[in-house]
Amino acid sequence: MIVAKLNQIKDSIPENVSVVAVSKTKPVNDIEQVYNSGHLDFGENKVQELCQKYEALPKDIRWHMIGHLQRNKVKYIAPFVHLIHGVDSERLLNEINKQGAKNNRVINVLLQIHIAEESTKFGFSYDEAETVLLNANALENVRINGLMGMASYTDNTIQLKREFQDLNNFYNKLQSTNNWTTLSMGMSNDYRLAVSLGSNMIRVGSLIFGSRN
Ligand SMILES: *Cc1c(COP(=O)(O)O)cnc(C)c1O
Secondary structure (H helix, E strand, C coil): CHHHHHHHHHHCCCCCCEEEEECCCCCHHHHHHHHHCCCCEEEECCHHHHHHHHHHCCCCCEEEECCCCCHHHHHHHCCCCCEEEEECCHHHHHHHHHHHHHCCCCEEEEEEECCCCCCCCCCECHHHHHHHHHHHCCCCCEEEEEEEECCCCCCCHHHHHHHHHHHHHHHHHHHHHHCCCEEEECCCCCHHHHHHCCCCEEEECHHHHCCCC
């Protein structure tokens, strides 16, 4: 059931678009089913849950931290995290760099851009992101691989389209100078639209694993 759902989603998008299976709140058993089908990318939004699942599951899983990350918790995921999607402050970026150095690795991250109209969603403005990029080259143990955005919680397609389109334009403007590979946008409800507007990484939870409590 879960695996069939994931494969259905994969069949509906171009091959260059990767799927992060968002397993937050879901049991280890569910993740094992998906892992056994050959899928390796999973997303969590809480550090403690991410660490527990990392401990319990095969070590070749690529763990994506997709939620808001507090600086004092970076150290727990720094040894193993595959990609941190939600970098939304320069201080957080510096802390990830520091923990990367301690673990002798380069940690891949995305800058989160605030594209939604709601004030509750985290992220940089476009101008702030450009400023961060100017200073980021000096950081040796963190690598900015692209951008992440969460659109407004709405079924207004015109608005969603505008938010995704703006992010895609900004990504395209800066992609080559920064050697970016990843534009992470699109969730269960809006991934088709996001992909049609340039996303190459979608983060899908409830559509794969069923609704969360
Ligand atoms: C929970 C979550 C998702 C997945 O949401 P669904 O609507 O269940 O697909 C994607 N991105 C982030 C940042 C999330 O927190």
